[in-house]
Amino acid sequence: MFSKTPSNSFGKMHLVACCSRHRESISIKASELWDDALNVVQLDDVFMVGICRIDNEYIAYDLVCPHHGANLGEGSYDGRNFHIRCPWHGYTYDLKTGNCIRNPNIEGLSLLRTRSKFYEPALIPKHCLKFFEVSVEKDVIKIDLSVGTLGEL
Known part of the structure; x- marks a missing residue:
């Protein structure tokens, strides 16, 4: 895990210790959150919620990578562009839309001498954050965990 004031390769992440959970929702004081960081709330051993403030609006999402289930809280956060990168395979997601915006396999596949007929360099997976x-x-700030919506496709 990371410490209280970690700094990843792009931006800051902040582990939020104070929150109350009521079955399908959590409540957090806005004063506990950092405006210039990805705030991480760990609810149990597996489930984590990311909260950030974009254009004066709070956005909350599941910190499980939709590609293969990695913990995005251990990835890299770009606070300037509001992107988060998966620590396992490097997929990058836009926190404004939830869309996958970078497929790291493109760079590797483009180096192959004989390309597969299935190779499509512009292919971006349809993985979206919840x-x-x-x-x-x-x-x-109240976050309803009972209903999650996928980002734009």
Whole structure:
């Protein structure tokens, strides 16, 4: 895992210790979150939620990579462009849309001397991050974990 104030190759990640969980939702004080970082809430041994603020709006999503299930909380976060990169295979996701924006296999496959008939250099997988509904009341951010929606395709 990472420490309280880690810095990955792109931007900062912040592990949020204070949150309350009520069955299908969590509540966090906005003052506990960092505006310039990817805030990570660990709910149990496996399930983690990422929260970031983009254009004065809080966005929450599942930190499980849709490609093969890696923990995106251990990946790299680009706070300037709001991208997160998977630590296992390097797929990069846009946190504004949830879309996969970089397929790391393209670079490797383009080096092959004899390409497969299935090789398509512009192919971007249809993996999308799962977003959760967020509501803000005063200084409390509520995240509904019961219903997740996939990013745009």
